[in-house]
Amino acid sequence: xxDDRARHALTLAERALDAxxxxxxxxxxxxxxxxxxxxxxxxxxxxxxxxxxxxxxxxLRVAIGKRIGVASSGRTDAExxxxxxxxxxxxxxxxxxxxxxxxxxxxxxxxxxTAGFASxxxxxxxxxxxxxxxxxxxxxxxxxxxAYGSFSSGTETAAVANSLGVRVAGTRTIAQxxxxxxxxxxxxxxxxxxxxxIDVIDAAAIxxxxxxxxxxxxxxxxxxxxxxxxxxxxxxVVDLLDMLGYLGFSALAVQxxxxxxxIGKRIGxxxxxxxxxxxxxxxxxxGFDYEGxxxxxxxLLDRGICRGVVYDSQTAARDGVASTGHGLPAPNPWGPxxxxxxxxxxxxxxxxxxxxxxxxxxxxxxxxxxxVHPKLAIxxxxxRDGTFLVEGGRIVGPVKNLRFTQSYLDALACTVxxxxxxRTLRGFLGGVVVPAIRLEAWTFTGTTEx
Amino acid sequence: MRDLTERALDTATSLGARYADVxxxxxxxxxxxxxxxxxxxxxxNETEGFGIRVxxxxxxxxxxxxxxxxxxxxxxxxxxxxxxRASATxxxxxxxxxxxxxxxxxxxxxxxxxxxxVPLETKIADLLAADQAAANVKGIAFTESMxxxxxxxxxxxxxxxxxxxxxxxxxxxxxxxxxxxxDEHQRRSYPDSGGGxxxxxxxxxxxxxxAAHAEPLADEAVELLTAPQCPSxxxxxxxxxxxxxxxxxxxxxxxxxxxxxxxTEASYAGTSFLTTDKLASGFRYGSELVTxxxxxxxxxxxxxxxxxxxxVAAQAVPLVKDGIFVGYLTxxxxxxxxxxxxxxxxxxxxxxxxxxIRMTNINLLPRPGMSLDDIVADTDDGLYLAANRSxxxxxxxxNFQFATEVAxxxxxxxxxxxxxNPTYTGITYEFxxxxxxxxxxxxxxxxxxxxxxxxxxxxxxxxGHAVPGARFRDVQVGVGKW
Numbered sequence: 001x002x003d004d005r006a007r008h009a010l011t012l013a014e015r016a017l018d019a020x021x022x023x024x025x026x027x028x029x030x031x032x033x034x035x036x037x038x039x040x041x042x043x044x045x046x047x048x049x050x051x052x053x054x055x056x057x058x059x060l061r062v063a064i065g066k067r068i069g070v071a072s073s074g075r076t077d078a079e080x081x082x083x084x085x086x087x088x089x090x091x092x093x094x095x096x097x098x099x100x101x102x103x104x105x106x107x108x109x110x111x112x113x114t115a116g117f118a119s120x121x122x123x124x125x126x127x128x129x130x131x132x133x134x135x136x137x138x139x140x141x142x143x144x145x146x147a148y149g150s151f152s153s154g155t156e157t158a159a160v161a162n163s164l165g166v167r168v169a170g171t172r173t174i175a176q177x178x179x180x181x182x183x184x185x186x187x188x189x190x191x192x193x194x195x196x197x198i199d200v201i202d203a204a205a206i207x208x209x210x211x212x213x214x215x216x217x218x219x220x221x222x223x224x225x226x227x228x229x230x231x232x233x234x235x236x237v238v239d240l241l242d243m244l245g246y247l248g249f250s251a252l253a254v255q256x257x258x259x260x261x262x263i264g265k266r267i268g269x270x271x272x273x274x275x276x277x278x279x280x281x282x283x284x285x286x287g288f289d290y291e292g293x294x295x296x297x298x299x300l301l302d303r304g305i306c307r308g309v310v311y312d313s314q315t316a317a318r319d320g321v322a323s324t325g326h327g328l329p330a331p332n333p334w335g336p337x338x339x340x341x342x343x344x345x346x347x348x349x350x351x352x353x354x355x356x357x358x359x360x361x362x363x364x365x366x367x368x369x370x371x372v373h374p375k376l377a378i379x380x381x382x383x384r385d386g387t388f389l390v391e392g393g394r395i396v397g398p399v400k401n402l403r404f405t406q407s408y409l410d411a412l413a414c415t416v417x418x419x420x421x422x423r424t425l426r427g428f429l430g431g432v433v434v435p436a437i438r439l440e441a442w443t444f445t446g447t448t449e450x
Numbered sequence: 451m452r453d454l455t456e457r458a459l460d461t462a463t464s465l466g467a468r469y470a471d472v473x474x475x476x477x478x479x480x481x482x483x484x485x486x487x488x489x490x491x492x493x494x495n496e497t498e499g500f501g502i503r504v505x506x507x508x509x510x511x512x513x514x515x516x517x518x519x520x521x522x523x524x525x526x527x528x529x530x531x532x533x534x535r536a537s538a539t540x541x542x543x544x545x546x547x548x549x550x551x552x553x554x555x556x557x558x559x560x561x562x563x564x565x566x567x568v569p570l571e572t573k574i575a576d577l578l579a580a581d582q583a584a585a586n587v588k589g590i591a592f593t594e595s596m597x598x599x600x601x602x603x604x605x606x607x608x609x610x611x612x613x614x615x616x617x618x619x620x621x622x623x624x625x626x627x628x629x630x631x632x633d634e635h636q637r638r639s640y641p642d643s644g645g646g647x648x649x650x651x652x653x654x655x656x657x658x659x660x661a662a663h664a665e666p667l668a669d670e671a672v673e674l675l676t677a678p679q680c681p682s683x684x685x686x687x688x689x690x691x692x693x694x695x696x697x698x699x700x701x702x703x704x705x706x707x708x709x710x711x712x713x714t715e716a717s718y719a720g721t722s723f724l725t726t727d728k729l730a731s732g733f734r735y736g737s738e739l740v741t742x743x744x745x746x747x748x749x750x751x752x753x754x755x756x757x758x759x760x761x762v763a764a765q766a767v768p769l770v771k772d773g774i775f776v777g778y779l780t781x782x783x784x785x786x787x788x789x790x791x792x793x794x795x796x797x798x799x800x801x802x803x804x805x806x807i808r809m810t811n812i813n814l815l816p817r818p819g820m821s822l823d824d825i826v827a828d829t830d831d832g833l834y835l836a837a838n839r840s841x842x843x844x845x846x847x848x849n850f851q852f853a854t855e856v857a858x859x860x861x862x863x864x865x866x867x868x869x870x871n872p873t874y875t876g877i878t879y880e881f882x883x884x885x886x887x888x889x890x891x892x893x894x895x896x897x898x899x900x901x902x903x904x905x906x907x908x909x910x911x912x913x914g915h916a917v918p919g920a921r922f923r924d925v926q927v928g929v930g931k932w
Contacts, residue, residue, distance in 0.1 A: 040536070040537070042540065043717070044542070044713050046543065047510075047541060048545075049510060050509075050537040051907070052513045053802040054516065057497070068491075068492075070491060070493040071494040073495070074496065075496070075498070091570065098490075099488075125536075127539075129536070130539050146713075152906070256591070330491070331490060368844070372840050372851075372871075372873060373871060374635060378930060382843075382845065384845055401844060401849075403844070403849050406930075445851075445930055446929070447849070449848055
């Protein structure tokens with residue numbers, strides 16, 4: 001099925017490419033994305049939304065010299081592809097030239113990311129998802145709390161064909177179960193698991209984790225805002241990587257002078273190593289990017305030192321280097337993006353991390369974070385679903401949620417402990433693999449009522 | 451279209467659906483992105499498909515496809531019913547819909563100049579002129595300008611006989627100037643950072659006159675690099691409409707969504723502090739100057755339509771009246787639970803998403819008497835904040851923090867020097883209760899956002915906000931370490 005989907009998508013991409021190569025067109029690229037997604041959502045311990053979707057999009061980029069036009073459509077019949085080509089070409093005929101247009105990328109040696117596909121996920125049924133949801137609800141019932149969340153499963157096939165000979169196609173799957181449990185006394189807990197293979201998701205364990213935390217956060221007390229040492233659980237660490245990826249680990253951000261990255265500069269402690277690796281089976285693998293370029297492993301931070309950023313074909317040409325395989329679908333004014341970030345594990349247990357806090361906070365996750373000052377990576381947001389005061393290395397009890405306004409760069413610099421266990425979670429745009437971490441200081445700037 | 455909708459509904463009904471509705475949606479989008487005088491991307495996108503929503507034994511199912519054929523309608527209807535039956539295995543309270551008269555008719559966004567008929571060269575040239583005016587200012591590191599248009603053709607049919615057809619057009623545009631010096635990065639944008647957006651034709655884009663605003667805002671971006679840091683403390687602040695609309699969005703629009711109150715967004719966007727007991731008790735949300743309405747009939751608003759995606763007619767629903775919390779954004783399923791009928795706020799992001807309770811146009815109504823300039827003149831000591839830079843609010847919509855692109859010092863009723871990196875924070879109802887001046891019609895402007903996120907799978911909503919400027923007392927300004 002995996003191969004059939006990929007072949008079908010590549011054939012469609014080639015048909016679109018053929019339609020595009022009309023008089024005057026010098027280069028063309030067809031990207032096909034075929035999705036088969038389903039999501040079962042639950043709240044108040046019952047399923048309340050349950051959806052499925054089948055979609056295909058053909059994204060066509062044509063070049064007439066250095067004039068570029070992009071059009072996309074869901075129509076895949078001959079007439080639809082002809083119109084798509086007309087639309088893209090019509091745009092290319094009227095736009096200004098891109099003086100530094102580097103041309104489309106040529107073929108690269110793509111290693112298939114076979115670890116990125118699981119037939120069990122591709123075949124997941126609404127009954128399978130409902131069964132897992134019932135396990136989460138059952139765990140919540142047992143704990144006397146109420147379950148909320150979602151369980152999604154999806155298959156994405158991407159195929160790229162361009163006039164320079166690129167021909168790549170691949171299918172990947174992802175499943176994600178997340179739940180928030182809420183108790184009658186204001187308690188709230190969160191748990192999540194993401195995986196290529198839906199069969200490895202342990203719904204009962206996820207349900208128990210969230211329910212247990214909801215019980216332990218009942219009757220939280222207020223705590224004054226201020227600077228505290230913290231342990232951030234994996235669900236919170238995801239946000240650090242997502243934000244740093246969005247704000248700085250992109251070649252375009254560096255070229256536009258809005259990134260904090262300077263190659264060779266120390267921005268984190270020795271304990272912080274972050275890579276982007278589309279082939280690491282611990283994550284959600286993908287073998288090539290949306291320009292059809294093979295994904296390269298990129299060392300972003302090596303023991304706290306900036307080592308690299310991710311490139312697509314255009315930003316790579318500007319710097320005279322090769323694309324690292326991090327292009328997004330055209331047109332892409334946002335630049336390349338690290339879609340497969342992994343933070344290296346440390347050597348501490350979760351108890352070790354908490355035990356290292358003399359007086360500090362254990363934070364489960366963040367909510368609604370947003371950059372206040374992008375270049376300094378100053379972010380504001382709230383804690384959510386489990387914030388605890390720790391004294392003498394032991395959890396004292398739950399505290400109400402707090403607002404923080406904190407430079408994530410400063411956070412990397414004061415990382416003093418990293419857990420040896422990591423979780424695979426779903427980040428802003430891709431899979432992220434992260435450990436829990438302990439930081440010497442975190443600036444909380446406000447309080448709320450729950 | 452009728453053949454396909456009838457076939458889908460017939461199949462769903464024959465398979466056991468007690469209620470079903472189907473939407474066929476075609477969407478055409480066009481966008482232009484310019485960076486520092488360089489046309490980075492011009493794109494056109496078309497998508498078309500249908501989605502069927504069914505209620506079987508009180509449980510919901512939804513399935514959708516991009517293949518518009520009768521056989522696919524049968525298959526997708528069957529899939530939706532199968533999904534609903536799976537939902538029923540974890541159901542505690544069957545869904546019950548309110549009664550509403552079947553909906554019939556046609557609606558079209560009124561426009562003067564069809565944005566899709568304006569030559570692409572003209573649209574690029576208009577945007578380039580604005581972008582280059584900003585980029586030419588000495589000290590500007592880069593500029594970003596955008597234009598976008600979206601048209602949606604939507605057919606809705608339901609098993610109660612409803613059948614509506616709508617054509618809705620939205621346009622938006624913005625110019626932004628960025629100045630960078632070392633670690634300092636300052637930007638100014640017009641009309642605001644997300645762009646000016648309306649349900650309108652290209653006449654709205656012409657009316658924005660981006661080119662005329664580009665150079666002054668670029669000058670301000672450069673000036674901000676060396677401006678003093680915004681002070682910290684308790685201040686009187688005046689919010690320009692370019693910031694106040696997002697304050698309304700986050701701290702009134704979202705917490706009045708009744709699905710959030712009932713917990714159905716708890717695992718993602720969160721819940722709401724505006725619980726139903728506060729509706730019964732007449733909770734004081736803001737000062738007596740604060741009246742907020744969800745108006746799906748407001749001219750130009752991106753939340754304006756003929757019927758929502760459940761076939762409920764567009765209407766104006768009071769949310770806050772003279773400071774008192776009086777209403778919610780509702781659906782056919784949630785409204786009966788508070789003894790009301792749907793206010794028509796169910797909206798879906800395209801054919802492949804279910805309708806959710808979404809904002810329509812959440813408008814802070816102007817108060818006759820004072821213009822925005824009058825309010826500034828009436829302020830002895832304070833700050834005037836404009837153009838949103840960042841936003842964040844907790845999962846019950848209480849503790850918020852915003853940053854704006856610029857603050858102007860106010861002394862003796864006059865705007866003076868600039869401050870950089872302004873932020874302000876507060877608790878929603880305390881903030882709105884501190885409102886002691888709301889501008890009149892002269893500053894009342896329809897803005898909106900095209901990227902309101904909600905739901906799983908994620909949906910992006912186009913919502914409108916008409917607001918004047920307003921003044922708030924004793925607000926915490928200047929958060930964090932700089």
